Amino acid sequence: MRQGAVRALRRGVAAAVVAALVLAPWTVDDYTVALLARTLALGLVAVSVGLLTGVAGLPTLGQTAPYAAGAYASAVVGSHLSDVGLVHLGVAAAAGAALAAVTVPLVVSARGVVLLMITLAVGELAVTVVGRWRSVTGGTDGLAGVPASRPLWGMPLLATDRARYLYTLVVVAALVGVVLLVLRTRVGLLLRAGRDDEARLRASGHRVPVHVAGVHVAAGAVAGAAGSLLVVAQQFVSPADFGFDTSALLLLGVVIGGTVSVGGALIGAALVVAARDWLFGVLPGQAPLVLGLAFVAAVHLLPDGGRRPPVRGRLLPAVPARRAAQDRPTPTGVRA
Amino acid sequence: MAAGIRFDPYVVPALDGVAYGLLVFVAAAGLVLCFGVAGILNLAHGTLYAIGGYTAAALLDGGWPSLALALAVGVVAATASGALVAGLLTRVAARSHLTQALLTFGVALAGGSLLVGAFGPDDPPVRVPAALDGSVAVAGHRYAAYRLVFIVVAALLAGLLHLVVRRTRAGMLVRAAVDDAEMVAVLGVSPARIRVGVLAAAGALAGAAGVLGAPIIGPGPDTADAVLLLSLVVVVLGGLGSMTGTLLAALAVGQIQTLGVALAPSAAPFLLFAAMALVLAVRARGLATVRSAT
Numbered sequence: 119m120r121q122g123a124v125r126a127l128r129r130g131v132a133a134a135v136v137a138a139l140v141l142a143p144w145t146v147d148d149y150t151v152a153l154l155a156r157t158l159a160l161g162l163v164a165v166s167v168g169l170l171t172g173v174a175g176l177p178t179l180g181q182t183a184p185y186a187a188g189a190y191a192s193a194v195v196g197s198h199l200s201d202v203g204l205v206h207l208g209v210a211a212a213a214g215a216a217l218a219a220v221t222v223p224l225v226v227s228a229r230g231v232v233l234l235m236i237t238l239a240v241g242e243l244a245v246t247v248v249g250r251w252r253s254v255t256g257g258t259d260g261l262a263g264v265p266a267s268r269p270l271w272g273m274p275l276l277a278t279d280r281a282r283y284l285y286t287l288v289v290v291a292a293l294v295g296v297v298l299l300v301l302r303t304r305v306g307l308l309l310r311a312g313r314d315d316e317a318r319l320r321a322s323g324h325r326v327p328v329h330v331a332g333v334h335v336a337a338g339a340v341a342g343a344a345g346s347l348l349v350v351a352q353q354f355v356s357p358a359d360f361g362f363d364t365s366a367l368l369l370l371g372v373v374i375g376g377t378v379s380v381g382g383a384l385i386g387a388a389l390v391v392a393a394r395d396w397l398f399g400v401l402p403g404q405a406p407l408v409l410g411l412a413f414v415a416a417v418h419l420l421p422d423g424g425r426r427p428p429v430r431g432r433l434l435p436a437v438p439a440r441r442a443a444q445d446r447p448t449p450t451g452v453r454a
Numbered sequence: 455m456a457a458g459i460r461f462d463p464y465v466v467p468a469l470d471g472v473a474y475g476l477l478v479f480v481a482a483a484g485l486v487l488c489f490g491v492a493g494i495l496n497l498a499h500g501t502l503y504a505i506g507g508y509t510a511a512a513l514l515d516g517g518w519p520s521l522a523l524a525l526a527v528g529v530v531a532a533t534a535s536g537a538l539v540a541g542l543l544t545r546v547a548a549r550s551h552l553t554q555a556l557l558t559f560g561v562a563l564a565g566g567s568l569l570v571g572a573f574g575p576d577d578p579p580v581r582v583p584a585a586l587d588g589s590v591a592v593a594g595h596r597y598a599a600y601r602l603v604f605i606v607v608a609a610l611l612a613g614l615l616h617l618v619v620r621r622t623r624a625g626m627l628v629r630a631a632v633d634d635a636e637m638v639a640v641l642g643v644s645p646a647r648i649r650v651g652v653l654a655a656a657g658a659l660a661g662a663a664g665v666l667g668a669p670i671i672g673p674g675p676d677t678a679d680a681v682l683l684l685s686l687v688v689v690v691l692g693g694l695g696s697m698t699g700t701l702l703a704a705l706a707v708g709q710i711q712t713l714g715v716a717l718a719p720s721a722a723p724f725l726l727f728a729a730m731a732l733v734l735a736v737r738a739r740g741l742a743t744v745r746s747a748t
Contacts, residue, residue: 177552224731231495231551232694238495239690242683243727362679366497366559373552407567413560414542417553 132381139287143280155283155351157391158290160368161384162344165294166337168372168383173301174333175313177230179365180237183221183244184214184338186360188345193261193355194254203269203276203285206346214342215335217244222331241365249357260356264349276350286347290384293343297380309333367394370413373420466595467716468709473601475708476608477670479701480663482685482692483615484536484656486700489689490632494554494653498539498562500682501569502532502657506664507673508569511578514668521583528665529658535565536657540650566678577674600669607666612701615659619697628652687726691733 143151163185170176188210195209221240228236248255255261266275269285276282300306311319312326320326349355367390375386393412397405481503488496509528514520539561543554581587582600589596619625627648631638635645664673671681688707692700707726714725 171552177550177555179555220731231489231493231554234495234551234555235489235686235694236690238497239683239686239730242679243687243730246683247724247727362682363563366556366563369552370556373556403571404567406563407571410560410562410564410567413556413563417557417560418545420553 135385136291140284143283148279151279151283152351153395155279155286156348157388157395158283158286159344159347159351160364160391161388162290162293162347163341164368164371164375164383164387165297165380166340166344167368167387168375168380169297169337169340170333171369171372172376172378172383173306173313173380174309174330175229176225176330176333177234177369178237178337179234179369180221180239180241180244181337181341181368182360182365183241184217184341185345185348186244186248186357187217188214188342189348189355189359190248190255190261190345191342192346192349193264196264196267196349197261201265201267201275202271203267203289203346203350206267206349207289207343210346211339211343214345215339217342218335218338219331222334225334226327226330238362238365241360242362245357245360245362248360255357258357260354260358262354264353264355266353267350282350286351289343289347293340294380294384297340301380366413367391370416374416464713464716465593466597467712469592469597469605470601471709471712472705473605473608473670473708474711475705476605476612477663477667478681478684478688478707479704480608480611481660481667481681482688482700482704483612483697484659484663485685485689486692486697487628487652487659488656489694493551494543494649495551495558496539496653496656497555497558497682498535498565499656499660499685500678500680501562501565502535502660503664503667503671503681504566504569504673504678505532505535506661506666507580507668507671507677508573508578508664509661510665510668511580511673512573514581514583516581516584516587518583518585525662525665529661532657532661532664533654534657536660537650537654539657540653543653544646544650562678562682566675569673570675573673575675577672580668580672582669604666604670611662616697624651687730691730 139154142154146154163181166184167178167181170178170181191213192206192210196206200206224236224240225233249258251257266277268275269288276285301309308319308324308329312324312329316326348359368387371387371390372383373386374390375382375384394405394409397408401408481499484502485496485499488494488499506528509531510524513524513527539558542557542561586600586603588599590599590602591597592602619628627638627643628651630641631645631648638648639645671677684707688700688703691703691707692698693703706729710725710729714721718725
């Protein structure tokens with residue numbers, strides 16, 4: 119009874135949020151609409167972070183790498199080859215997935231802090247490469263004046279902020295829908311099981327490294343597609359969009375959003391990014407200070423970021439007398 | 455002599471690489487300690503280096519006393535900051551790695567903002583002691599005297615660190631805490647105190663690196679990020695917890711960043727990335743399992 123009420127409430131809130139998002143461009147000015155479009159793109163990256171961090175239990179600070187790969191691939195294709203958004207999305211997702219696939223050998227056996235460290239290094243190095251590879255990426259100046267694109271062949275160009283926002287919204291909604299649908303299948307169950315008790319999953323004959331590689335590449339593809347949306351939203355791309363602070367903001371958003379839910383990751387990241395944009399407008403000089411203090415406060419105020427709810431569904435039978443998650447050594451021997 | 459002439463243009467970059475590598479090692483050693491002992495990824499580590507760098511820029515006036523003063527102030531300030539991070543972490547240390555990363559990043563963001571607010575958004579100039587301001591002849595080349603002295607001092611620091619970790623009671627406790635924190639607690643030493651001590655010591659190392667290395671990697675708004683990235687790469691390349699490995703990795707990264715750029719300017723942006731990808735791909739399996747602070 120109570121669960122039904124909660125579910126109805128969640129549906130109602132979700133419907134209200136979607137309605138507000140669709141109607142937003144007619145109620146606020148163009149600048150805010152452009153900001154919203156960019157926030158949606160970042161929200162999609164947060165979905166990929168949530169997919170890795172929350173669902174699969176692989177904390178990451180490096181999703182800016184496939185995000186940047188997708189953005190630059192999309193910008194280069196958009197400037198020279200095609201103006202069709204779907205092509206940009208495909209190329210960007212492929213670029214993000216390819217970059218993620220290249221880094222799979224680095225991450226496949228790492229967990230916990232080690233993984234955070236390796237992904238952070240990969241993300242930062244990718245941004246460094248982007249900043250120095252002048253002939254393709256324009257270096258630290260970035261690529262300006264990316265031509266407007268059209269969503270599909272034969273459709274009009276996305277010439278206004280409103281059109282670009284709506285295009286971003288549709289793509290984000292479609293991709294989040296796909297991710298949520300896939301997570302409802304056996305795939306999602308296996309990923310969650312790998313997060314909660316990897317040793318048992320291995321023992322029962324599942325090839326966990328394959329799952330890890332798969333979710334890593336999939337998250338790379340989602341982040342790459344988000345990169346394409348960023349290019350559409352701001353028609354400009356520079357290494358500043360993929361800095362270390364972006365990774366950390368996304369992670370904060372995912373943690374605030376509740377870690378385990380993909381929708382929560384999207385909403386949390388949107389809130390954090392909106393708060394950052396608002397702060398930079400209100401307190402031009404002091405924004406990083408306030409933001410930093412907000413990070414520290416959030417960590418101390420959040421209920422318990424480390425606790426994980428049990429697996430939903432019945433892939434494995436219930437375990438009698440489960441040990442608490444915090445007592446269990448991670449595969450690296452590092453205590454949580 | 456023919457060979458000497460052929461290698462001639464690369465003597466100076468190679469020496470620079472040694473200085474750069476040793477600097478990165480001293481900075482990264484603190485990160486290795488944090489990571490190896492406390493399992494903490496301290497994202498504020500670059501900010502601790504920047505504190506030392508800004509101290510050097512503000513206090514150095516060309517004389518020896520100012521260098522001693524800057525070193526003392528920089529090390530004390532960075533140590534205190536390290537201890538502050540440890541204090542903030544104690545309340546959340548039992549939680550996940552994510553909260554640790556977020557907290558230390560928040561400290562880095564706030565600290566960087568405070569430093570820029572105090573010292574301005576530009577890269578301040580750093581004045582080395584007048585006696586070291588000139589250059590000396592090395593194998594027929596003019597080379598900055600400060601960097602030569604820095605190489606010696608940094609090598610001494612590295613040796614000292616090795617002795618402390620290997621030979622002193624404090625070093626033994628730290629190594630014991632890596633292997634079995636619970637057993638150390640049973641012996642009557644609080645692991646929490648070891649953690650605070652290690653984070654403070656890491657801060658001291660970063661501060662010393664910041665003061666002494668200010669003429670090489672100068673203070674500025676981007677310094678914290680750059681030093682954190684280099685330290686991370688070095689720590690990962692060095693095998694995540696091994697001091698010797700970290701030293702070798704730091705020297706290699708120093709050569710890549712200087713000699714590599716001189717030899718292959720067009721490939722320079724990718725060299726660091728390629729080296730890391732190569733090493734990680736070769737020993738990825740080992741990295742996840744091998745962890746010891748020796």
